[in-house]
Amino acid sequence: MEHDHHKDKTNENKTINKNNTVPFAEDNFTHNIKQLQERKLDRRGFMKTLVGAAGVFAVSTLPWGALAMRELSRDGEKQYAEKEIVKLDDVKVGEAVQFTYPSEHHTALLIRTGEQDVVAYQNACTHLLCPVFWDKGKEKLVCPCHHGFFDVTTGQPTAGPPQRPLPQITLTVKQGTVYATGVKRYET
Amino acid sequence: MTKSVLYLELDNCIGCRSCLAACTQCGGHDEKYRNYVVDVNPLVDTQTMPLMCLHCVNPACARSCPAQAIQIHETGAVLSARVEKCIGCQNCTIACPYGIPKFDVEQNLMYKCDLCIERTQHDIPPMCASVCPTNTLQWLTKEQLAMKKEQNVLDNGKWIASSDHYLENETNVHISLPGILQKKQKLF
Numbered sequence: 001m002e003h004d005h006h007k008d009k010t011n012e013n014k015t016i017n018k019n020n021t022v023p024f025a026e027d028n029f030t031h032n033i034k035q036l037q038e039r040k041l042d043r044r045g046f047m048k049t050l051v052g053a054a055g056v057f058a059v060s061t062l063p064w065g066a067l068a069m070r071e072l073s074r075d076g077e078k079q080y081a082e083k084e085i086v087k088l089d090d091v092k093v094g095e096a097v098q099f100t101y102p103s104e105h106h107t108a109l110l111i112r113t114g115e116q117d118v119v120a121y122q123n124a125c126t127h128l129l130c131p132v133f134w135d136k137g138k139e140k141l142v143c144p145c146h147h148g149f150f151d152v153t154t155g156q157p158t159a160g161p162p163q164r165p166l167p168q169i170t171l172t173v174k175q176g177t178v179y180a181t182g183v184k185r186y187e188t
Numbered sequence: 189m190t191k192s193v194l195y196l197e198l199d200n201c202i203g204c205r206s207c208l209a210a211c212t213q214c215g216g217h218d219e220k221y222r223n224y225v226v227d228v229n230p231l232v233d234t235q236t237m238p239l240m241c242l243h244c245v246n247p248a249c250a251r252s253c254p255a256q257a258i259q260i261h262e263t264g265a266v267l268s269a270r271v272e273k274c275i276g277c278q279n280c281t282i283a284c285p286y287g288i289p290k291f292d293v294e295q296n297l298m299y300k301c302d303l304c305i306e307r308t309q310h311d312i313p314p315m316c317a318s319v320c321p322t323n324t325l326q327w328l329t330k331e332q333l334a335m336k337k338e339q340n341v342l343d344n345g346k347w348i349a350s351s352d353h354y355l356e357n358e359t360n361v362h363i364s365l366p367g368i369l370q371k372k373q374k375l376f
Contacts, residue, residue: 031251031256032256033247033250033251033253033256033258033259033260034259034260035259035260035261035262035267036262038259
Protein backbone atom coordinates (compact mmCIF):
# COMPACT_ATOMS: atom_id res chain seq x y z
CA MET A 1 0.00 0.00 0.00
CA GLU A 2 2.77 2.38 0.93
CA HIS A 3 4.62 1.49 -2.23
CA ASP A 4 1.58 2.30 -4.36
CA HIS A 5 1.15 5.59 -2.60
CA HIS A 6 4.69 6.65 -3.46
CA LYS A 7 4.32 5.46 -7.01
CA ASP A 8 1.22 7.62 -7.43
CA LYS A 9 3.09 10.62 -6.10
CA THR A 10 5.99 10.21 -8.51
CA ASN A 11 3.64 9.66 -11.45
CA GLU A 12 1.83 12.83 -10.53
CA ASN A 13 5.06 14.79 -10.58
CA LYS A 14 6.08 13.33 -13.91
CA THR A 15 2.86 14.12 -15.67
CA ILE A 16 2.92 17.80 -14.72
CA ASN A 17 2.87 19.71 -17.95
CA LYS A 18 1.27 22.82 -19.33
CA ASN A 19 -2.25 21.46 -19.00
CA ASN A 20 -2.33 20.36 -15.38
CA THR A 21 0.08 22.74 -13.79
CA VAL A 22 -1.46 24.25 -10.71
CA PRO A 23 -2.15 27.07 -10.98
CA PHE A 24 -2.75 26.87 -14.66
CA ALA A 25 -0.85 29.61 -16.48
CA GLU A 26 -3.60 31.43 -18.33
CA ASP A 27 -2.43 34.95 -18.88
CA ASN A 28 -3.50 35.27 -22.47
CA PHE A 29 -6.21 36.94 -24.50
CA THR A 30 -8.27 33.92 -25.40
CA HIS A 31 -8.45 32.18 -22.06
CA ASN A 32 -8.06 34.16 -18.89
CA ILE A 33 -10.13 33.15 -15.88
CA LYS A 34 -8.43 35.13 -13.10
CA GLN A 35 -10.64 38.05 -12.17
CA LEU A 36 -7.67 40.24 -11.28
CA GLN A 37 -6.04 39.62 -14.64
CA GLU A 38 -9.10 40.48 -16.65
CA ARG A 39 -8.31 42.51 -19.75
CA LYS A 40 -8.83 46.22 -19.26
CA LEU A 41 -9.59 46.61 -22.95
CA ASP A 42 -11.07 43.49 -24.43
CA ARG A 43 -13.02 43.39 -27.67
CA ARG A 44 -16.23 44.51 -26.04
CA GLY A 45 -14.46 47.24 -24.09
CA PHE A 46 -12.84 48.50 -27.29
CA MET A 47 -16.21 48.75 -29.03
CA LYS A 48 -17.70 50.51 -26.01
CA THR A 49 -14.80 52.98 -26.00
CA LEU A 50 -15.30 53.64 -29.69
CA VAL A 51 -19.02 54.30 -29.38
CA GLY A 52 -18.54 56.24 -26.17
CA ALA A 53 -15.92 58.50 -27.72
CA ALA A 54 -18.22 59.17 -30.67
CA GLY A 55 -20.95 60.10 -28.23
CA VAL A 56 -18.66 62.42 -26.28
CA PHE A 57 -17.57 64.15 -29.46
CA ALA A 58 -21.19 64.51 -30.58
CA VAL A 59 -22.25 66.03 -27.27
CA SER A 60 -19.22 68.31 -27.12
CA THR A 61 -20.33 70.07 -30.33
CA LEU A 62 -23.58 71.21 -28.67
CA PRO A 63 -22.11 74.31 -26.94
CA TRP A 64 -20.92 75.64 -30.30
CA GLY A 65 -24.39 75.14 -31.71
CA ALA A 66 -25.82 77.02 -28.74
CA LEU A 67 -23.38 79.89 -29.31
CA ALA A 68 -24.36 80.04 -32.97
CA MET A 69 -28.05 80.02 -32.05
CA ARG A 70 -27.52 82.89 -29.65
CA GLU A 71 -25.62 84.86 -32.25
CA LEU A 72 -28.27 84.28 -34.93
CA SER A 73 -31.25 84.98 -32.69
CA ARG A 74 -29.82 88.35 -31.59
CA ASP A 75 -32.35 91.03 -32.48
CA GLY A 76 -30.35 94.06 -33.48
CA GLU A 77 -26.89 94.45 -34.86
CA LYS A 78 -23.93 94.10 -32.59
CA GLN A 79 -22.88 97.38 -31.04
CA TYR A 80 -19.57 98.76 -32.24
CA ALA A 81 -17.63 101.71 -30.96
CA GLU A 82 -17.47 104.65 -33.33
CA LYS A 83 -13.99 105.27 -34.65
CA GLU A 84 -12.54 108.15 -36.61
CA ILE A 85 -10.79 106.96 -39.76
CA VAL A 86 -9.64 109.81 -41.91
CA LYS A 87 -10.49 113.30 -43.15
CA LEU A 88 -12.41 113.03 -46.40
CA ASP A 89 -10.19 115.62 -48.03
CA ASP A 90 -7.08 113.53 -47.37
CA VAL A 91 -8.36 110.78 -49.71
CA LYS A 92 -8.54 111.53 -53.42
CA VAL A 93 -11.38 110.09 -55.47
CA GLY A 94 -10.39 106.59 -56.52
CA GLU A 95 -7.86 106.24 -53.73
CA ALA A 96 -7.94 103.92 -50.70
CA VAL A 97 -6.59 104.07 -47.17
CA GLN A 98 -5.99 101.22 -44.80
CA PHE A 99 -7.23 101.22 -41.25
CA THR A 100 -8.26 98.74 -38.59
CA TYR A 101 -11.79 98.18 -37.35
CA PRO A 102 -13.26 97.08 -34.97
CA SER A 103 -10.03 95.88 -33.33
CA GLU A 104 -6.45 96.43 -34.39
CA HIS A 105 -6.38 92.84 -35.67
CA HIS A 106 -9.12 93.48 -38.26
CA THR A 107 -7.53 95.37 -41.11
CA ALA A 108 -9.91 97.24 -43.36
CA LEU A 109 -9.88 99.37 -46.49
CA LEU A 110 -11.68 102.63 -47.07
CA ILE A 111 -12.21 103.54 -50.74
CA ARG A 112 -13.44 106.89 -51.97
CA THR A 113 -15.49 106.00 -55.05
CA GLY A 114 -16.97 109.47 -55.67
CA GLU A 115 -17.02 113.01 -54.39
CA GLN A 116 -19.35 112.07 -51.51
CA ASP A 117 -19.23 108.26 -51.81
CA VAL A 118 -17.00 106.25 -49.51
CA VAL A 119 -17.17 102.52 -48.82
CA ALA A 120 -15.17 100.40 -46.43
CA TYR A 121 -14.63 96.67 -46.10
CA GLN A 122 -12.69 94.42 -43.81
CA ASN A 123 -10.03 93.33 -46.24
CA ALA A 124 -9.37 89.74 -45.19
CA CYS A 125 -10.37 87.73 -48.24
CA THR A 126 -13.32 85.45 -47.54
CA HIS A 127 -11.50 82.58 -49.22
CA LEU A 128 -8.33 82.14 -47.15
CA LEU A 129 -7.94 85.48 -45.34
CA CYS A 130 -5.26 86.96 -47.61
CA PRO A 131 -5.26 90.77 -47.46
CA VAL A 132 -7.33 92.22 -50.28
CA PHE A 133 -6.08 95.42 -51.90
CA TRP A 134 -7.70 98.12 -53.99
CA ASP A 135 -6.80 98.01 -57.69
CA LYS A 136 -7.37 101.55 -58.88
CA GLY A 137 -7.08 100.75 -62.60
CA LYS A 138 -9.55 97.87 -62.62
CA GLU A 139 -11.71 99.56 -59.98
CA LYS A 140 -11.96 96.28 -58.14
CA LEU A 141 -10.82 94.82 -54.86
CA VAL A 142 -8.25 92.16 -55.68
CA CYS A 143 -6.99 89.27 -53.65
CA PRO A 144 -3.50 88.44 -54.89
CA CYS A 145 -3.32 84.93 -53.49
CA HIS A 146 -5.78 83.19 -55.82
CA HIS A 147 -7.01 86.06 -57.99
CA GLY A 148 -10.22 86.72 -56.19
CA PHE A 149 -12.10 89.85 -57.25
CA PHE A 150 -14.70 91.78 -55.31
CA ASP A 151 -17.15 94.40 -56.50
CA VAL A 152 -16.32 97.73 -54.88
CA THR A 153 -19.89 98.97 -54.40
CA THR A 154 -21.32 95.87 -52.71
CA GLY A 155 -18.33 93.79 -51.66
CA GLN A 156 -19.72 90.78 -53.53
CA PRO A 157 -17.17 88.43 -55.11
CA THR A 158 -17.13 88.66 -58.89
CA ALA A 159 -14.44 86.17 -59.82
CA GLY A 160 -12.06 83.66 -58.31
CA PRO A 161 -12.44 81.31 -55.37
CA PRO A 162 -14.19 83.56 -52.79
CA GLN A 163 -17.88 82.75 -52.33
CA ARG A 164 -18.96 85.30 -49.72
CA PRO A 165 -18.84 89.08 -49.77
CA LEU A 166 -16.33 91.09 -47.79
CA PRO A 167 -17.79 92.30 -44.47
CA GLN A 168 -18.87 95.87 -45.08
CA ILE A 169 -18.15 98.58 -42.54
CA THR A 170 -20.88 101.17 -42.15
CA LEU A 171 -19.64 104.71 -42.32
CA THR A 172 -20.89 108.16 -41.49
CA VAL A 173 -19.37 111.43 -42.66
CA LYS A 174 -19.57 114.25 -40.13
CA GLN A 175 -18.08 117.61 -40.97
CA GLY A 176 -15.66 116.21 -43.49
CA THR A 177 -14.43 113.38 -41.27
CA VAL A 178 -15.25 109.71 -41.92
CA TYR A 179 -16.25 107.62 -38.94
CA ALA A 180 -16.71 103.84 -38.86
CA THR A 181 -19.88 102.93 -36.94
CA GLY A 182 -20.28 99.19 -37.36
CA VAL A 183 -19.76 96.00 -39.35
CA LYS A 184 -22.67 94.60 -41.34
CA ARG A 185 -23.52 91.06 -40.47
CA TYR A 186 -23.07 88.51 -43.23
CA GLU A 187 -26.45 87.60 -44.72
CA THR A 188 -26.78 84.57 -46.94
CA MET B 189 -6.18 35.27 0.22
CA THR B 190 -8.60 35.35 3.09
CA LYS B 191 -7.44 34.45 6.57
CA SER B 192 -9.98 31.65 6.85
CA VAL B 193 -11.04 28.70 4.75
CA LEU B 194 -14.13 26.54 4.54
CA TYR B 195 -13.64 23.12 6.06
CA LEU B 196 -16.08 20.23 5.79
CA GLU B 197 -16.42 17.40 8.25
CA LEU B 198 -18.74 15.28 6.17
CA ASP B 199 -19.65 12.74 8.83
CA ASN B 200 -21.14 15.40 11.09
CA CYS B 201 -24.01 16.02 8.67
CA ILE B 202 -27.47 15.25 10.01
CA GLY B 203 -29.31 16.29 6.84
CA CYS B 204 -31.13 19.25 8.35
CA ARG B 205 -30.58 21.30 5.18
CA SER B 206 -30.09 24.51 7.11
CA CYS B 207 -27.23 25.27 4.73
CA LEU B 208 -29.60 25.20 1.76
CA ALA B 209 -32.06 27.53 3.47
CA ALA B 210 -29.23 29.88 4.45
CA CYS B 211 -27.85 29.79 0.92
CA THR B 212 -31.12 31.02 -0.55
CA GLN B 213 -30.94 34.04 1.75
CA CYS B 214 -27.50 35.17 0.63
CA GLY B 215 -27.50 38.39 -1.34
CA GLY B 216 -27.28 37.82 -5.08
CA HIS B 217 -28.30 34.18 -4.87
CA ASP B 218 -31.74 34.97 -6.26
CA GLU B 219 -33.37 32.77 -3.60
CA LYS B 220 -31.92 29.63 -5.12
CA TYR B 221 -29.65 27.40 -3.12
CA ARG B 222 -26.31 26.56 -4.61
CA ASN B 223 -25.15 23.72 -2.40
CA TYR B 224 -26.81 20.35 -2.03
CA VAL B 225 -27.34 17.65 0.59
CA VAL B 226 -27.20 14.10 -0.68
CA ASP B 227 -27.89 10.70 0.85
CA VAL B 228 -24.71 8.68 1.05
CA ASN B 229 -26.44 5.30 0.98
CA PRO B 230 -30.06 5.84 -0.02
CA LEU B 231 -32.54 3.39 1.51
CA VAL B 232 -29.72 1.73 3.46
CA ASP B 233 -28.99 4.26 6.15
CA THR B 234 -29.72 7.88 6.87
CA GLN B 235 -26.24 9.27 6.51
CA THR B 236 -26.22 12.46 4.50
CA MET B 237 -23.46 14.78 3.40
CA PRO B 238 -23.33 18.27 1.99
CA LEU B 239 -22.27 18.53 -1.62
CA MET B 240 -20.38 21.79 -1.86
CA CYS B 241 -18.33 23.51 -4.47
CA LEU B 242 -14.73 22.83 -3.47
CA HIS B 243 -13.43 25.92 -5.29
CA CYS B 244 -10.69 24.14 -7.15
CA VAL B 245 -7.42 25.96 -7.68
CA ASN B 246 -7.59 24.79 -11.29
CA PRO B 247 -11.37 24.67 -11.82
CA ALA B 248 -12.74 22.50 -14.59
CA CYS B 249 -15.86 24.66 -14.90
CA ALA B 250 -13.89 27.86 -15.55
CA ARG B 251 -11.53 26.10 -17.92
CA SER B 252 -14.43 24.70 -19.91
CA CYS B 253 -16.13 28.09 -20.26
CA PRO B 254 -15.70 29.44 -23.79
CA ALA B 255 -16.64 32.98 -22.71
CA GLN B 256 -14.56 33.13 -19.49
CA ALA B 257 -17.76 33.91 -17.62
CA ILE B 258 -16.60 31.94 -14.56
CA GLN B 259 -13.83 33.86 -12.92
CA ILE B 260 -11.52 33.11 -10.02
CA HIS B 261 -11.65 35.75 -7.35
CA GLU B 262 -8.42 36.97 -5.78
CA THR B 263 -9.32 35.05 -2.62
CA GLY B 264 -9.39 31.84 -4.67
CA ALA B 265 -13.18 31.52 -4.77
CA VAL B 266 -14.51 30.35 -8.11
CA LEU B 267 -17.30 32.78 -8.82
CA SER B 268 -20.71 32.23 -10.35
CA ALA B 269 -21.03 33.13 -14.03
CA ARG B 270 -20.86 36.81 -14.92
CA VAL B 271 -24.32 37.73 -16.19
CA GLU B 272 -22.96 39.80 -19.08
CA LYS B 273 -20.55 37.10 -20.21
CA CYS B 274 -22.41 33.80 -19.74
CA ILE B 275 -23.70 32.51 -23.06
CA GLY B 276 -25.69 29.65 -21.54
CA CYS B 277 -23.76 26.84 -23.24
CA GLN B 278 -23.84 24.69 -20.06
CA ASN B 279 -20.33 23.34 -20.63
CA CYS B 280 -19.53 23.93 -16.97
CA THR B 281 -22.44 21.79 -15.76
CA ILE B 282 -20.88 18.87 -17.62
CA ALA B 283 -17.26 19.69 -16.83
CA CYS B 284 -17.59 19.82 -13.05
CA PRO B 285 -17.01 16.33 -11.60
CA TYR B 286 -19.23 17.21 -8.62
CA GLY B 287 -22.12 18.61 -10.65
CA ILE B 288 -22.10 21.92 -8.78
CA PRO B 289 -22.89 24.40 -11.59
CA LYS B 290 -26.61 24.47 -12.28
CA PHE B 291 -28.39 26.11 -15.15
CA ASP B 292 -31.19 28.63 -14.90
CA VAL B 293 -33.24 28.11 -18.05
CA GLU B 294 -35.34 31.25 -17.57
CA GLN B 295 -32.36 33.58 -17.21
CA ASN B 296 -30.19 31.51 -19.59
CA LEU B 297 -27.53 31.74 -16.91
CA MET B 298 -25.35 29.32 -14.98
CA TYR B 299 -25.27 29.70 -11.24
CA LYS B 300 -22.94 28.06 -8.76
CA CYS B 301 -21.58 28.57 -5.26
CA ASP B 302 -19.51 31.75 -5.08
CA LEU B 303 -18.59 31.10 -1.44
CA CYS B 304 -20.79 34.13 -0.57
CA ILE B 305 -17.98 36.26 -1.91
CA GLU B 306 -19.36 39.50 -0.54
CA ARG B 307 -19.02 37.97 2.95
CA THR B 308 -15.92 35.81 2.68
CA GLN B 309 -13.76 38.43 1.01
CA HIS B 310 -14.10 40.33 4.30
CA ASP B 311 -13.44 37.13 6.25
CA ILE B 312 -17.08 36.71 7.29
CA PRO B 313 -18.14 33.05 7.17
CA PRO B 314 -20.37 32.05 4.24
CA MET B 315 -24.09 31.66 4.96
CA CYS B 316 -23.97 27.87 5.04
CA ALA B 317 -21.10 27.69 7.54
CA SER B 318 -22.66 30.33 9.74
CA VAL B 319 -25.87 28.31 10.26
CA CYS B 320 -24.64 24.71 10.29
CA PRO B 321 -25.79 23.27 13.68
CA THR B 322 -23.40 20.31 13.72
CA ASN B 323 -20.17 21.91 12.58
CA THR B 324 -20.21 20.02 9.32
CA LEU B 325 -19.38 23.28 7.58
CA GLN B 326 -16.72 25.23 9.42
CA TRP B 327 -15.00 28.49 8.73
CA LEU B 328 -11.50 27.99 10.09
CA THR B 329 -8.37 30.05 10.25
CA LYS B 330 -5.23 28.57 8.75
CA GLU B 331 -3.97 27.65 12.24
CA GLN B 332 -7.20 25.88 13.13
CA LEU B 333 -7.06 24.02 9.83
CA ALA B 334 -3.53 22.85 10.57
CA MET B 335 -4.73 21.56 13.94
CA LYS B 336 -7.58 19.68 12.30
CA LYS B 337 -5.20 18.09 9.85
CA GLU B 338 -2.89 17.06 12.63
CA GLN B 339 -5.81 15.32 14.36
CA ASN B 340 -6.55 13.44 11.18
CA VAL B 341 -3.07 12.01 10.70
CA LEU B 342 -3.54 8.42 11.80
CA ASP B 343 -1.14 6.30 13.75
CA ASN B 344 -0.47 3.92 10.90
CA GLY B 345 1.20 6.63 8.82
CA LYS B 346 -0.73 5.69 5.70
CA TRP B 347 -4.06 7.38 5.76
CA ILE B 348 -4.38 11.06 5.91
CA ALA B 349 -8.02 11.87 6.27
CA SER B 350 -7.66 15.49 5.30
CA SER B 351 -6.19 15.53 1.88
CA ASP B 352 -5.63 18.50 -0.34
CA HIS B 353 -5.98 16.42 -3.47
CA TYR B 354 -9.32 15.11 -4.58
CA LEU B 355 -10.76 14.54 -8.01
CA GLU B 356 -9.76 17.93 -9.25
CA ASN B 357 -6.45 18.29 -7.44
CA GLU B 358 -5.89 21.20 -5.04
CA THR B 359 -8.95 23.01 -3.74
CA ASN B 360 -9.62 26.04 -1.62
CA VAL B 361 -12.26 24.20 0.42
CA HIS B 362 -10.91 21.45 2.62
CA ILE B 363 -12.59 18.19 3.55
CA SER B 364 -12.14 15.65 6.25
CA LEU B 365 -13.06 12.22 5.04
CA PRO B 366 -15.67 10.39 7.14
CA GLY B 367 -14.70 9.06 10.50
CA ILE B 368 -14.90 5.47 9.34
CA LEU B 369 -11.52 5.99 7.72
CA GLN B 370 -10.19 7.46 10.93
CA LYS B 371 -11.22 4.31 12.77
CA LYS B 372 -12.65 6.25 15.63
CA GLN B 373 -16.12 7.00 16.79
CA LYS B 374 -16.96 10.64 17.03
CA LEU B 375 -19.02 12.14 19.78
CA PHE B 376 -20.51 15.42 18.71
